[in-house]
Amino acid sequence: MTEQQKAPTPTQRALPGLLIAGSLGGVGLVMVTLLSFAPTVDDGSGSLTAAAAPQEAPTPVQMENAGAFVLSPTVGPGGKDVPLTPARLEAPPPLAAVPTVPPIPKAQVKTGRAKPTRIKIPKIKVNAVVGTVAMDSKGKLGTPPLSKAGRTGWFTGSPVPGEIGPAIINGHVSTRKGPAVFDRLRELAKGDQIYVYRSDGKVTRFTVSGIEQASKTAFPSARVYGNTKDAQLRLITCGGVFNQKAHSYTDNIVVYATLSKKKG
Template identity: 75%
Template sequence: MTQPQKSPTSRATPALLIAGSLGGVGAIMVGLLSFIPPVDDGSGPVPQAQQGEPTAVQFQNAGAFQLAPTVGPGGKDVPLTPARLEAPPPLAAVPTVAAIPPVKSKAAKARTRPTRIKIPEIKVNARIGAVKLTKAGVLGTPPLSKPNLTGWYNKSPLPGELGPSIINGHVSTKKGAAVFKRLGELAKGDHIYVYRSDGKVARYTVSGIEQVSKKTFPTNRVYGNTNDAQLRLITCGGVYNKKAHSYTDNIVVYATLSKKKG
């Protein structure tokens, strides 16, 4: 295996959270691979680990060897479980194709973005907006007033290009189900299509899916460098806490580029 090239995601700020609210995307810490700070989903006090004191989460991490050795294939009505924290992303379900060459000129890069995501298996056909970091280092989510809108983190690779592209979406809002309500039904081999403003289309094939606690989110596996074009879809899962307006878990779909157009 060749040495992975650094993706824009790995060069992002060392303290990146995907903050959840109501039925939105849960909090996820994105850090440099050599430094993974504790996760704060905004629903409780600051973890003691930020002050250098051990927490129950650290002890839970120490027992990660009891989890599955790899990310599972998923499937409708199949319980989702997390893989070991040190497990790599799942292997591609089908042969992969070379990444789409990166947009070179600044002008073209500024106007090129993903515009739509289609997932036939779960009947998703949704626009893609851009989400970015706030001054507090928190990654935004699509507005709750637009439940069928997804969000692409604009510091992650363009879909189809080298590295893990990140797209998040709400599972529900106060008004009911949202765009990624059925995300947990996806299974290895399902297709995901991402359309870009430059006419290119990236078809990804799901390689695995897991449901993980926000307290032990697998940062390395989700945001680490890859030597091919990959996609991560993220939403909330688990138990909903009405008081905290937050879910306990995240559902993460892993996919690899298997076809491209344009």
């Protein structure tokens, strides 16, 4: 056997494989480098055990929350057992459900300005005294005393109910002792009636035009407190999840209503 015909050494025999491996290793390094610049993607994959387990149907709460981040262009009509969703911040107040009537001219009584004294909402069996609340130095609207869970509060910086503009009345949804005056406020729906009695003897009738649940961190101030061309009413209470540490709810329930003729 000549030198040219000598058997290849172990190194020579392994060289082709090393070259191929080196090439693949180089490709692999390039792929790893490219992927390192790509955003991570959550494809929903989990453990094999979890993947093999049968998937449960979504609960009603999950279904309700599924569209929580898609804001509606308008305030919804509301209704019992209907999930309330927030509207876009720039959305206007909902349109009146029934024909409206002209606002009541400003009335004076012996004590000066007329004020609301009682509110009745037949649909949810509310018949409550209306006190007064004001805004503090930090711009936060006050509420009725927790010791008087059945009382509501009229914001004195807003119009008297029946006069032009949005009159504001709030109340608690609950206290540590149990449900409060506006516990069932979320059940109201477009077309329901609200009656506000005034110190000048007038009884104003409002018809609900819409209702929403909005986060307190994204409260629709312009829609709630903004000027209107007719007489409107806003009822406000708490909603959402109760924070035990802060002793407060995450959201607000807001009812929109307009001074109107009796439905029907």
